[in-house]
Amino acid sequence: MIEFFTILFIEYASPEYDMAPTASVIYATEEHCQEVLDKGFADPIYDHLMKLYGNDIMMYCHVTDEVSKLVRPKLRPNNLQGGD
Numbered sequence: 001m002i003e004f005f006t007i008l009f010i011e012y013a014s015p016e017y018d019m020a021p022t023a024s025v026i027y028a029t030e031e032h033c034q035e036v037l038d039k040g041f042a043d044p045i046y047d048h049l050m051k052l053y054g055n056d057i058m059m060y061c062h063v064t065d066e067v068s069k070l071v072r073p074k075l076r077p078n079n080l081q082g083g084d
Contacts, residue, residue: 008042
């Protein structure tokens with residue numbers, strides 16, 4: 001099984017900036033990032049940004065191409081010894 005680093009992005013619009021400000025947090029797996037969204041852990045920062053800049057906010061998980069964990073099958077003990 002292969003796991004990939006996943007980034008939680010929070011993008012919002014601000015009339016003070018030409019470019020949309022972005023906040024991000026890197027997680028080792030997509031599951032960890034999705035848990036933040038599903039359980040509402042990021043809601044306080046989301047709500048705070050909404051009060052400051054309005055409701056033009058987007059929060060999402062983006063899976064990268066960078067491998068965070070590569071699990072390879074292990075040989076059985078008898079294969080290591082050249083067993084039957």
